[in-house]
Structure formats: structure tokens, C-alpha cells
Amino acid sequence: MAVGPTLGTGLFIGAGQALAIGGPASLLISYVFLSLLTYFMATTVAEVAIYSPSRHGSMVANGFRYLPSSLGLATATLRWYSLALLVPYETTTAMVNLGLWKPGSTVAIRLFIITCVIVGFNFLPERTFRGTEQLFTRIKSGTMICLLVLSLSIGMGGATGHDKWGFQYWRKPGAMNEYIARGSLGKFFGLLQCLLHSSVAFIFTPELIVHRAETPVSTSGMEIGDSTDPNIRSELPRTVAYDVVTTAFPYILSSLAMGVMAPYNEPLLSNNGAGGGLSPFVIGINTAKIRILPVTATVAIFLSSVASGRSFLHYSTRTLVALSELGHAPKTFSTRNQWGVPYVATIVTALFALLAFMSVAISSSTVLSYFLVFVNSCGYLSWMVSCVTYRRFRHHLHRRGQSDTYSFSVQPMGTYIGFMVSAILLLANGLVGGPAGPQPGSRASRLVAAYFSIPAFGVIYLGHRFQTMVPYRSHAKEVPINKDAPEGPTGAFHIQRGQPATTPGTSIELEQVWSIAVEA
Known part of the structure; x- marks a missing residue:
């Protein structure tokens, strides 16, 4: 899987919240729809990368090539702190996975240990870090495969000795849950909210897929972005299409399996409406009363959270390093030690991990919901800017009279659909926790978490725009x-x-x- 290093609780636990709100049919529809959207956005980013690949990756470089410098800086900065915020998101979901929902000193101690492990891994030499990344990717991929096989076995009645479950939860309590309203309108809102909660498993997936295809890791353990394959332009379209399929297919199967493992009215899925809860897989194993496996599944999902946190910290750090090397951030962020580790950028980025300690004062389930809606809104903004970058790129080619560049069959229609859907999801992101739905925290806090990324993006853009407009002498x-x-x-x-x-x-x-x- 192209996103194996970042495969984490967005799938194992985040989908549990989505299932609790929308039901199994809404969860499956959401994952199919988001997989298609991922393909649209990946091809949008890939077409620009094919024409002008960069050793720093398209996530940073092409925004400055085809957009005004202020908008390029705001976009790159958005991606940096969004990836960094996924670190406390993963550590918080680790607490939720362990059932540590209540705030207190126990949560603080375990958060401290997990944070030290995540940051410590990022100070390893690059070759060593890559080796551990491959190990953790195999563990997470193996966990997902084992859970899929186990859900199939339980559903067919081969693991419990009881009658097969089949799709009984699709019949009772039902395939689609009502949310906020009654009847068909309530089921529509349930599907929409389910789509919003499911997005966290796909956020930044298109950019990461293209980034890994555009700047492959060499066999010598070299860091991503240090070399570019001269044949990358011819191989990138095939690589991107393959990576999207190999990512989407197991995700869709997992969404189907989770609908077999737990009903949407199971209170533990959302911690009684407080926010994040247990994984549907863990709930299903407990219901089937299979010994040892609940603990094994919990430990495997916990390791996935820690491994994803260290990968997100690595990606966000390298984004900041790329900004520094391109001259858009202080040069000190690209300073490396004798092992090639950009320690200044790593330390600065790791400060975002401290936000996970909000769980000491607030329920981990509630904090998880705040992180989820904020990261989602950042991802939707990133997709919208990617679509604008694509249109500016095509306009540039038209002015130069170039029409022989590679184009995917779904483009440019995929870009138009991606922009429209991303805008709708961004505006609907504040729907979380409606009057008749789960209430993760106060209404004001939920709205701030859902929409704060918009003014933050605007402040960065306008601040840089004002700076470039101020006349100066030299x-x-x-x-x-x-x-x-x-x-x-x-x-x-x-x-x-x-x-x-x-x-x-x-x-x-x-x-x-x-x-x-x-x-x-």
C-alpha cells in the first residue's frame, strides 16, 4: 500500500464513529465515494507532477510554481501543520483504543510515553527509520488482513460455533441510521455525517500517493526527496493508478466487514455519544466471545496508532524542511545533524504533539472529535487548492501552446467534481453533533474546531501578501x-x-x- 506508513486509526477507530452515526450501508457508500474522490484528486495532483516533478514533492513545490507566492505559502504551511496535527490525533486514538476515556494522571503518563516513542523514532538515522517503517507497515497491513479474515469467519459462523451472523445488523437495527431528523431526511443527514467522519481515513492520501510516486526512496535508504528517477514522468501515471486501487480496495472491504462486526446502535462505538469509541472489530470479537483475540486486536491497533504518529511526524517535518530549502522558511529548519536528521524542524513540529495532553482535562473521546473535524477541514482546503493549481497549470500550458502533456481520462472533469465536493464537505463539516446526534463537547467548541482552518489559512495568506506589498529599499x-x-x-x-x-x-x-x- 502506498499509504501503508500512515495506515492507522482513521480506518480502525475513526470508522467506528461513522458507523454509529450512519449505519453499515452509509459507511460502505462513504468509503466507495471517498475512494472515487481520492482517484480524482490523485490524478489532479499527478498531472502537474508529471510535467514538473520536484525532489521536494508536488505538495510544496508546484504550489509556488503556478499560484501566487502568498497562496503557495499558505497551502504549504497548511499541509505542514495539518500533518503535524495528525500526530496528537493518533496518540489520542491510542488512548481511546485502550478504553482510557476519562481524563486523569493515567492518561497523562501514557501520553507522555507514547509521545517520547514517536519523537524518538524521528531522531533515528534515516536508514534506520526506513527499516522500522517497513516493519510497522507490514504489521499494520497484516493486522488489517487478519481482521478481514476474522470478520469473514465470524460472519459465516466458523469462529464462534454459533449461527452465522451474516448481514443481520443490516436488517436489525437497520442498514441506515437516522441523524438529526426523522425519515428519509434523517438518513440523508446520517449519510452526510458518515461521509464527513470517514474522510479522516482518506485525508491527504492523494497528495501522499503522488509524493511517494514522484520522489521514490532509493535502495540505499536515502530520504524521500533526495533523488528523482529520470523515468518518473513515464512511470508516475501507472504508479498513481495502481496505488489508488491498492489503497481503496482494502478500505472498502474493511468498511463492509465493520458493518458485519457491530450494529450502529452499539454505545461503545461512540463512547455513548461522547466522540471516539472502540473499533467495530474489537466489539465484534468481544461479542463472539473469542478468548485472547480481543487483547491481541487491541494491541495491534495500538501499535498502528503509534506507527502512524511517527510517520505523520516524519512527513510534516520534511514538508517544513522543503519550505526551508526552497527559501520560504528560515534556513535553520533545514539544519541536519551528523545522521542526516533535521533536528530543528523535528523539534518544532513535535510541539504539536503536546496538544494531545488536552485529554488530561477533557475526555479523550471529545478531544478526538475536535482533532477529526479540524484535520478534515484542512484536508478539504488542501484539495480545493490542488484543483486551483491544476487549472492554473493547464492555463499556463495553453498560453505556451503546449498540448502534448499527459492527461488522465477523468480530467479535467475529475478536478471540477473534486473542487465542488471538497467545498460542500468543508461547509458541512460543522454538522457534527447536531441537536439529535452525539454531543462531543460544547457547540461553540465544535464549530471552532470545524472552521478554524479557514481563518488560519486566510491569516497566513493575507500576512504574506501584506509583507510582499510593503515597499522597501535595497x-x-x-x-x-x-x-x-x-x-x-x-x-x-x-x-x-x-x-x-x-x-x-x-x-x-x-x-x-x-x-x-x-x-x-
Whole structure:
């Protein structure tokens, strides 16, 4: 699986909340729909990456190539802190998986240990970290396969000695749950909320799939982004399509299996409406009264949470390093120690992990819901900007008279659908915890968590925009511009601070040109 390193509780536990709200049919529909949306968004990002691959990855570089510098910075920063916030999300779900819902010193001690393990792994030499990543990926993939086989065995009656369960929970209490309202409208709201809760398992999956395909890891254990395969343009479309399928297919099977393992009216799925609860797989194993397996499944899911947390910290740290190396963040963030670890960026990014300690004062289930809606809104924003980047990229090619670039069959329609759906999901994200639904925390807190990413994105954009508009004087010599050179992405020969100084595909930034002029 392309997203094996980040395969975690978004699937094992996050889906339990979705099942409790929408029911098994809504959960299955949500996973099928999100898998299709993932393909649309992955191809949107991939088409831009095929034309101008970057060793830093399209998640950062292409935003600055085809968008205004302020919007590119806001998008890259959004992806950095969103991936970083998935670290406390994973540590909090680890607590929920262990049944530690009530705040107290026990939660604090265990959170401290888990956080130290996650951060400690990220200070290992790159070769060692990659080796452990492969190990944890095998553990998580094996866990998912074993749970799928076990659910099939229980459903067919081969593991308990009792009558086979089959799809009895689809009949009673039912295939779709009513949410907020009664009747068909309530089932529609249940499906919509189920879709929102299921999104966390797919958030940033399209970007990560393209990133791993665009900047493959070399056999020598080199870090992602240190080398680019010269044949990447021809292989990337096939790799992206394959990775989407190999990610979506087991996800869809898992959503179907969870509908067999637990009914949507099981209180433990949402901790009696407080937020995150136990995994449907653990609940099903307990109901089947199979010895040892409940503890084994709990430990396996717990390890998945820890492993995903360390992977998300690694990805977010490398995003900050890429920003630094491209000249859009202080150079100190790209400082590395003798083992090649960017320790300054790792320390700064790891500070987000401290947000998990809110569980010391608030129920872990409630904190988990806050993280879920906030990360989801960041992901929807990221997808919308990816669609805008694609349109700017195509406009740039049209102005240059280039039409021979690779294009997926679903494009550009996939981009239009992806933008529209992402906008709708972003606006509907505050639906969580309606009047007749679960109440994870106060209404005001839920709304802040659901929509805070929008003003945060705006502040970063406007702050940088204001900075670039402020006139300033410099004693540096004027850098001559060759007007016979090919036009840049905007079709103009003048250069704006923070934008690329050359055509797409190069990595020379204006900051570098500026520093050369000053030295001259």
C-alpha cells in the first residue's frame, strides 16, 4: 500500500464513529465515494507532477510554481501543520483504543510515553527509520488482513460455533441510521455525517500517493526527496493508478466487514455519544466471545496508532524542511545533524504533539472529535487548492501552446467534481453533533474546531501578501533579466519576491538570485 506508513486509526477507530452515526450501508457508500474522490484528486495532483516533478514533492513545490507566492505559502504551511496535527490525533486514538476515556494522571503518563516513542523514532538515522517503517507497515497491513479474515469467519459462523451472523445488523437495527431528523431526511443527514467522519481515513492520501510516486526512496535508504528517477514522468501515471486501487480496495472491504462486526446502535462505538469509541472489530470479537483475540486486536491497533504518529511526524517535518530549502522558511529548519536528521524542524513540529495532553482535562473521546473535524477541514482546503493549481497549470500550458502533456481520462472533469465536493464537505463539516446526534463537547467548541482552518489559512495568506506589498529599499545591484528567455508561469518577465525566477521544472528561486546580487 502506498499509504501503508500512515495506515492507522482513521480506518480502525475513526470508522467506528461513522458507523454509529450512519449505519453499515452509509459507511460502505462513504468509503466507495471517498475512494472515487481520492482517484480524482490523485490524478489532479499527478498531472502537474508529471510535467514538473520536484525532489521536494508536488505538495510544496508546484504550489509556488503556478499560484501566487502568498497562496503557495499558505497551502504549504497548511499541509505542514495539518500533518503535524495528525500526530496528537493518533496518540489520542491510542488512548481511546485502550478504553482510557476519562481524563486523569493515567492518561497523562501514557501520553507522555507514547509521545517520547514517536519523537524518538524521528531522531533515528534515516536508514534506520526506513527499516522500522517497513516493519510497522507490514504489521499494520497484516493486522488489517487478519481482521478481514476474522470478520469473514465470524460472519459465516466458523469462529464462534454459533449461527452465522451474516448481514443481520443490516436488517436489525437497520442498514441506515437516522441523524438529526426523522425519515428519509434523517438518513440523508446520517449519510452526510458518515461521509464527513470517514474522510479522516482518506485525508491527504492523494497528495501522499503522488509524493511517494514522484520522489521514490532509493535502495540505499536515502530520504524521500533526495533523488528523482529520470523515468518518473513515464512511470508516475501507472504508479498513481495502481496505488489508488491498492489503497481503496482494502478500505472498502474493511468498511463492509465493520458493518458485519457491530450494529450502529452499539454505545461503545461512540463512547455513548461522547466522540471516539472502540473499533467495530474489537466489539465484534468481544461479542463472539473469542478468548485472547480481543487483547491481541487491541494491541495491534495500538501499535498502528503509534506507527502512524511517527510517520505523520516524519512527513510534516520534511514538508517544513522543503519550505526551508526552497527559501520560504528560515534556513535553520533545514539544519541536519551528523545522521542526516533535521533536528530543528523535528523539534518544532513535535510541539504539536503536546496538544494531545488536552485529554488530561477533557475526555479523550471529545478531544478526538475536535482533532477529526479540524484535520478534515484542512484536508478539504488542501484539495480545493490542488484543483486551483491544476487549472492554473493547464492555463499556463495553453498560453505556451503546449498540448502534448499527459492527461488522465477523468480530467479535467475529475478536478471540477473534486473542487465542488471538497467545498460542500468543508461547509458541512460543522454538522457534527447536531441537536439529535452525539454531543462531543460544547457547540461553540465544535464549530471552532470545524472552521478554524479557514481563518488560519486566510491569516497566513493575507500576512504574506501584506509583507510582499510593503515597499522597501535595497543597495543590491539590479539583476538583469534576459527577455529572450522563455516566459515564466505567469507569462511576464518581471519577477515577484517569493516566486520562481525561471520556468517550471527548475529550482532556482528569487531568494537565491537576490543573495547572489547582494554578494556581487
